[in-house]
Amino acid sequence: MNSIEIRTLRPAAETRDMLAGLLVATVAAGGSVSFMHPLAPEAATAFWEKSLAAAASGDRAVLGAWDGEVLVGTVTLLLDCPPNQPHRAEIAKLMTRVDYRGRSVGTRLMRAAESLAVEQGRTLLVLDTATEEGASGLYEKLGFTLAGEIPDYALKPHGGLTGTLIYWKRIGPIS
Numbered sequence: 235m236n237s238i239e240i241r242t243l244r245p246a247a248e249t250r251d252m253l254a255g256l257l258v259a260t261v262a263a264g265g266s267v268s269f270m271h272p273l274a275p276e277a278a279t280a281f282w283e284k285s286l287a288a289a290a291s292g293d294r295a296v297l298g299a300w301d302g303e304v305l306v307g308t309v310t311l312l313l314d315c316p317p318n319q320p321h322r323a324e325i326a327k328l329m330t331r332v333d334y335r336g337r338s339v340g341t342r343l344m345r346a347a348e349s350l351a352v353e354q355g356r357t358l359l360v361l362d363t364a365t366e367e368g369a370s371g372l373y374e375k376l377g378f379t380l381a382g383e384i385p386d387y388a389l390k391p392h393g394g395l396t397g398t399l400i401y402w403k404r405i406g407p408i409s
Contacts, residue, residue, distance in 0.1 A: 238306065238339060240346040243296040245286040252305040253286075253296075254278035260329045261391045266364035267327055271391040285310065285327075297346050299330070299339045306334040309343040311350055323351045325361035328369060340369065344376050352406035359405055365397035366390065378403045 243249050257278040261269045269277070289296045293314035299307035307330040313323050325347060330339045351359055363369050365383060367390075374380070378401035387398035 237301055238337075238342060239300045240342055241298055241300060242350075243286065243289065243298045243308070245283075245290050249298070249305070250279060250282045250286060253282040253298075253308060256305060256308060256329055256331060257281065257327075259332065263332050264367055264391055265329060266366075266368060266388060266390060266396060267329060268388075269391065270389065273391075288314070295347070295350055297343055297350070299334075299343055301334070306331045307339040307343050309340075309347050311347045313351075313354060313356075321356060322358040322360060323354065323356040325359055340372055341376065344372070348376075348403075348405055355406070357404060357406045357408050359403045360401065362387075362398045362400050364388070364390070365399055367396075368399060370399050370401075373401050376403070 254275055257267065257269065258273050258275055260267055261271050261273040285294065285296060288294045295311040295313065297309050297311070298305050309328040310326040311323050312326055315322055328340055328343060348359060361373065361378070363373060381400040381402055383397050383399050385397040386395040388396060390396050
C-alpha cells in the first residue's frame, strides 16, 4: 500500500480515459455518483473532459491515487463557491477501484483533499453520500459531522430511491 501515490490530475487523454473507466466500473458496482447503470463510456469520458477543464481553470481540483501507472481512485474538491462562501469547499466523486477498496485509498484521497482545501484557505468542507451503501463510515472516521438526511434524494444506479446524508467538517484556522 505504500506504493500508492496521490497526485493532482491534469487534463490528458490517457488520464481522462482512466477516470472514465473508473466511473463506469463504480456505477456498475452500485456507486451512487450521479450516474445510472449502464453508463456509456462516452458519457463518462464527456463528464471527465468537463471536470478536468474545470480543474485546469482552478474551479476544482481532481486528485488521483496511483499504484504505479494504474489509477486506483479519485476524489474531486469543488472550489468554485458563491461569493458569500469563499471559505468552504465541497468533496465530490470519491471513487476507489473495487479491487482496491478496504486498502485506505479513500482515506488517503480524503486527507489529500482536505490538505489542499486548507492550502486554498478554506475552513469548511461539506459533502453528501448515499444513505444506502454510501461512505458514511469513512467520513465519520475522518471527523466529519452528520448534519442530517434528505430522504429519497436520488435514484440508485440500478434503480430505486435512496436518501443522502449531508456532512461537514471544520478545517484549517478560522479567520
